[in-house]
Amino acid sequence: xxxxxxxxxxxxxxxxxxxxxxxxxxxxxxxxxxxxxxxxxxxxxxxxxxxxxxxxxxxxxxxxxxxxxxxxxxxxxxxxxxxxxxxxxxxxxxxxxxxxxxxxxxxxxxxxxxxxxxxxxxxxxxxxxxxxxxxx
Amino acid sequence: xxxxxxxxxxxxxxxxxxxxxxxxxxxxxxxxxxxxxxxxxxxxxxxxxxxxxxxxxxxxxxxxxxxxxxxxxxxxxxxxxxxxxxxxxxxxxxxxxxxxxxxxxxxxxxxxxxxxxxxxxxxxxxxxxxxxxxxx
Amino acid sequence: xxxxxxxxxxxxxxxxxxxxxxxxxxxxxxxxxxxxxxxxxxxxxxxxxxxxxxxxxxxxxxxxxxxxxxxxxxxxxxxxxxxxxxxxxxxxxxxxxxxxxxxxxxxxxxxxxxxxxxxxxxxxxxxxxxxxxxxx
Amino acid sequence: xxxxxxxxxxxxxxxxxxxxxxxxxxxxxxxxxxxxxxxxxxxxxxxxxxxxxxxxxxxxxxxxxxxxxxxxxxxxxxxxxxxxxxxxxxxxxxxxxxxxxxxxxxxxxxxxxxxxxxxxxxxxxxxxxxxxxxxx
Numbered sequence: 001x002x003x004x005x006x007x008x009x010x011x012x013x014x015x016x017x018x019x020x021x022x023x024x025x026x027x028x029x030x031x032x033x034x035x036x037x038x039x040x041x042x043x044x045x046x047x048x049x050x051x052x053x054x055x056x057x058x059x060x061x062x063x064x065x066x067x068x069x070x071x072x073x074x075x076x077x078x079x080x081x082x083x084x085x086x087x088x089x090x091x092x093x094x095x096x097x098x099x100x101x102x103x104x105x106x107x108x109x110x111x112x113x114x115x116x117x118x119x120x121x122x123x124x125x126x127x128x129x130x131x132x133x134x135x136x
Numbered sequence: 137x138x139x140x141x142x143x144x145x146x147x148x149x150x151x152x153x154x155x156x157x158x159x160x161x162x163x164x165x166x167x168x169x170x171x172x173x174x175x176x177x178x179x180x181x182x183x184x185x186x187x188x189x190x191x192x193x194x195x196x197x198x199x200x201x202x203x204x205x206x207x208x209x210x211x212x213x214x215x216x217x218x219x220x221x222x223x224x225x226x227x228x229x230x231x232x233x234x235x236x237x238x239x240x241x242x243x244x245x246x247x248x249x250x251x252x253x254x255x256x257x258x259x260x261x262x263x264x265x266x267x268x269x270x271x272x
Numbered sequence: 273x274x275x276x277x278x279x280x281x282x283x284x285x286x287x288x289x290x291x292x293x294x295x296x297x298x299x300x301x302x303x304x305x306x307x308x309x310x311x312x313x314x315x316x317x318x319x320x321x322x323x324x325x326x327x328x329x330x331x332x333x334x335x336x337x338x339x340x341x342x343x344x345x346x347x348x349x350x351x352x353x354x355x356x357x358x359x360x361x362x363x364x365x366x367x368x369x370x371x372x373x374x375x376x377x378x379x380x381x382x383x384x385x386x387x388x389x390x391x392x393x394x395x396x397x398x399x400x401x402x403x404x405x406x407x408x
Numbered sequence: 409x410x411x412x413x414x415x416x417x418x419x420x421x422x423x424x425x426x427x428x429x430x431x432x433x434x435x436x437x438x439x440x441x442x443x444x445x446x447x448x449x450x451x452x453x454x455x456x457x458x459x460x461x462x463x464x465x466x467x468x469x470x471x472x473x474x475x476x477x478x479x480x481x482x483x484x485x486x487x488x489x490x491x492x493x494x495x496x497x498x499x500x501x502x503x504x505x506x507x508x509x510x511x512x513x514x515x516x517x518x519x520x521x522x523x524x525x526x527x528x529x530x531x532x533x534x535x536x537x538x539x540x541x542x543x544x
Contacts, residue, residue: 008297008300008301008304009149009150009155009300009304009314010149010155010157010297010300012149012150013145013146013148013149013150014145014148014149014150014152014153014203015459015461016150017150019145019146020432020461020462020465021146021429021430021432021433021436022429024428024429024432025280025282025429028280028281028282028429029280032280032281041340042281042339042340043339043340051423053423053428053469053472054428054469055468055469056466056467056468056469057428057466057467057469058464058465058466058467059464059465059466060463060464061461061462061463061464061465064461067150067314067315068313068314068315144433144436144437144440145436145440145450146433146436151323151325156296156325156326156329157293157294157296157297157300158293160292160293160296161293161416161418164293164416164417164418165416168416168417177476178417178475178476179475179476187287189287189292189333189336190292190333191332191333192330192331192332192333193292193329193330193331193333194328194329194330194331195328195329195330196327196328197325197326197327197328197329200325203450203451204449204450204451281421281422281427282421282427282429284421284422285417285418285420285421285422286417286420286421286422286424286425286475288422289422291417291418293418339422
């Protein structure tokens, strides 16, 4: 899926470009949109008593985005395991198509007390939706 | 009370100075410390089922703080009413003593469902501590 | 003008709602869009050697926005003086139309060294555009 | 080196714990302090016309930090190459010593126009300081 984000002034730092921590936040924006798009929005997860915390994140910075740019984020559910799922992200400049950043985030599933659960066993219907999305 | 904050790189923007929204966050840091200092820390409030959301904030910007500066925040509980309290803040450069920013925040008290409560009636012992702090 | 913002997970805090500092950032988003819309985008200002720092901000919080909400921000250039301009903002829930927050920000104009300038004298054509926008 | 950070309310999210993007910011705080400590503070770098942007970051989340916690960050300059340096971070709870998060950040050196430079060739005296710090 493709997600667009307009770069804001408050996302820049004194180097004159976007502060590197913000790409991690944009990954979250894109992932939220992807999950809503495939029919597993965050609020459905939370209504069913499931949270999906980040267990790892990585990001490689190629060229900086700047205030006023629009970036295009290609987001993909790349792996769905019994207890963990992985998203891949590539951030491009929307106008030029030039790559900016690429990254991954890995997530587990927990109940509302934070105890890890197997989505496959506890919510097979949600697991199925994620599996099908990952195969595309 | 006096609270110190070291200005971080991620708090700057492309103007080369601290982004104006961050002073509002520093007010929160200073207020948290003041409340802990007088014996009403946030976690005590939350353990007693009380939240204290911000109902208004204002901030006047005189001179910008910069990366690497340490700022000194004079924070004071300036008004304690039955349902609202007000904090005053003045931010100075720690080294030169030059003023940077001055502001206020006003807060109410609510229960965990977000319904407003009168602290004076429902937690007179906490109300008393706040009143005594405000008179100093 | 009306500006829309989708509330992100990273904008919430442990009270379960949007952290109060973020509305100040949304004001900036809306103001940026308004300035671009009337033909005085930030990058035009900066290309002409002009910055427009915030000199004061105020915000009254009525009801909190939540993750997943879309908010609609009514933004208006309400005052244009020789050295200062003021924007007014009202934030509504996009679906229900319920008010969330209302605020103001005041700005001056400076050259790239941060020295205040009179826009009316130094950039009369920009000043005229702002005046005309404010009268609407 | 050890760096301490007090967890702020505005760093939490609606899961009730610190939002995962903030650890990346704390890495920056710790790195800034380490560089100042060994005699290569950011402002010295910038005065000499050198910037040190992040080229990659990774972070593994073990247990979340919470509002009011103090975290202790072990930060170390783990690799110094001709064009890149790497920092390692481990975040612990200050009181219990329990691990929270571990990560890395990799950086290059550029001139003020953003063109990569070899620190070893262009600033051998700074390169030497970094090398010596990395060997500890």
